[in-house]
Amino acid sequence: MHAVPFVLASIVAAGMAPAGLRELHERGLVRDNYRGRALPCPAGLVVVAAAAAALVPLAGLAQLAGAHWLRPELPTVALYAFGVAFLGLADDALVGGARGWRGHGAALLRGRLSPGALKAVGSLGLALLALAGPGRSDADYLLGAAVLVLATNLFNLLDLRPGRSIKALALLGVGLSLGAWDLAPLWALGLFAGPVLVLGLYDLRERAMLGDTGSNLVGALAGLWLVLTLSTLGLAIALAIMAPITLYGEFRSISALVERVPLLRHLDSLGRPLHA
Secondary structure, eight states, X not given: OTTHHHHHHHHHHHHHXXXXXXXXXXXXXXXXXXXXXXXXXXXXXXXXXXXXXXXXXXXXXXXXXXXXXXXXXXXXXXXXXXXXXXXXXXHHHTTTSXXXXXXXXXXXXXXXXXXXXXXXXXXXXXXXXXXXXXXXXXXHHHXXXXXXHHXXXXXXXXXXXXXXXXXXXXXXXXXXXXXXXXXHXXXXXXXXXXXXXXXXXXXXXXXXXXXXXXXXXXXXXXXXXXXXXXXXXXXXXXXXXXXXXXXXHHHSOHHHHHHHSHHHHHHHHTTOXXXX
């Protein structure tokens, strides 16, 4: 029963995607990808719309008919996922602002509040609010918030090639699910994970771009998956792994690193359309 939100939201996203992406294109909401091809963007907006639309029958029937398909973690997931997606949408609406935490910090020192700086501060506030409440130690609470914020930023840095952030999320999810031998976190994220995978296929095939709206949401799901699966020690290890990768991405090109490592280059290119 807990798989129902994942399945329903995926179906809704598949139905909405063609019209939603066409609407973005017709309204001039396009962006050039790394090959200079103009694509509908932000496709992450369709993910948000599909998740919100799926909530109508899911939440209504859960309350009125006593259906037991919503995980108790959903309010936490929805608060952070919807929140960072809309912070990313603000970033998408003001393309050309500062990039990376260094750029956001420099903008603040010049007296300018970039959308990215707002996103960074807002993500932290949302993480602290989403994880607040009984049942967590102080260490678990602070580590969880740090993991959420860092994952959100890291997947934003990864989203520079078609499908890269989606593949990273899929690999992380498979690893966590097998390691914990537990699908409960996936079902808790299902309302968003299903639409993300559907629109991720459009992103991978270079038919749309997720934008900051989508990459923020992908990063939110990665962070939430870690928080819902790992112990306090596990969260500390995850933080220790993500921090240097994020730092590297702030100063160097992750894409250049991927191109230099044959295995990473192969995984990165899987599923993309062939081109000259």
